[in-house]
Amino acid sequence: MKAGIIAIGDEVVSGDVVDTNTLYISRKLTASGYTVKLRIQVPDQREGIIRALDYSLPRVDLLIITGGLGPTGDDITTCVIAEYFGFECMQSEKGYMLLKGAEEIENDVGMIPGMLIKIDNRELLLMPGVPEEMKNIFDRFISRIFTSRTPHLTFRTCGITERMLHEILSSVFQDMKGFHFYPSWRGVDLKIMPDNPEEIQNIRERVIGAIEDYVYAEEDIEIEEVVGKMLRKGGYTISVAESCTGGLVASLITDVPGSSNYFMGGITAYSNDAKIKLLNVSPENIKKYGAVSEQVAEEMAEGVAKVFKTDIGISTTGIAGPTGGTPEKPVGLVYMGVHINGETIVERRIFRPPRGRVKIESSTYLLFMLYRRLKKK
DSSP, X not given: OEEEEEEEOHXXXXXXXXXXXXXXXXXXXXXXXXXXXXXXXEOXXXXXXXXXXXXXXXXXXXXXXXXXXXXXXXXXXXXXXXXHHTOOEEEOTTSOEEETTOEEEOOTTSSSOEEEEEETTEEEEEEOSSHHHHHHHHHHHHTTTTTTSSOOEEEEEOSSOHHHHHHHHHTXXXXXXXXXXXXXXXXXXXXXXXXXXXXXXXXXXXXXXXXXXXXEESSSOOHHHHHHHHHHHHTOOEEEEESTTTTHXXXXXXXXXXXXXXXXXXXXXXXXXXXXXXXXXXXXXXXHHOSSSHHHHHHHHHHHHHHHTOSEEEEEEEOOSSSOOOSSSOTTEEEEEEEETTEEEEEEEEOOSSHHHHHHHHHHHHHHHHHHHHHHO
């Protein structure tokens, strides 16, 4: 089955808005057995939309269209689609346009529904461009066919690059047809769709045997959700001390519904004075080893656990950049500590700039460190 995506919007084409929708849709479609043949961006212009339809339709079985469904004057997608296929375009009570006769897919986080139409042997799905609304509709749509067409495997990894992952697996598998790698700042996802579904269990065992140390999930779930389940199951409480990540670790943890059951609080101790006064970090250690050091990361993790009286304390201290690095302590250097019931470990890693990447990668890796510790409990 072949699929295509058209993202519509002046702001998407100009770059004022980053088009994360097509990435999300592509990954979900691939995992559901589709081959994504094309991704097109066009402005809010009738001629551009028509040309995109002319090009796409002969090449796909499913066409996903996002953007331009709102109630404002430049939201012309619905009526252009209606004109193109000979449907009736009608205005809803709330001002946005609808395709008469289309199947509406509920939107739980916004007012504009998804609209699904069938033309000959093809399906067209129209969705709003707001990412949260698009995901809500698309997940509902794709769940109808997810896993039913092509059995597949999913592995979510952390702490390993795409290149290293490929090298390890290529030493295990002579033929890597059907292996798809999806790198991001949070890790590398691996999707495998074997030609022979009967081989799927054998492939899984061989993959796990090769990369188990880097895998934290075999489903589409974030590391903070995995850790949250482990904390809840183990009856643990946790607190966070952050410097270079500026509260991002706490934000990730509290993104998970129900995190109040185990997350007790966090301290963003950016300055040396804050580390000393709020977390009881030794001034001597800061002077001797520096704020970015194994010793300080250890004391931060232990200190925050004492402040909040939690079973677990975790910490970050590093140099996010773009300035502040030295030959001994380059930009991207982060020390991360995990303290659990009296035992503390610290890891030193150098993450690649820019600043945002250092913060995201180190926050994710710290949670992965915690996952590995909890897994051993």
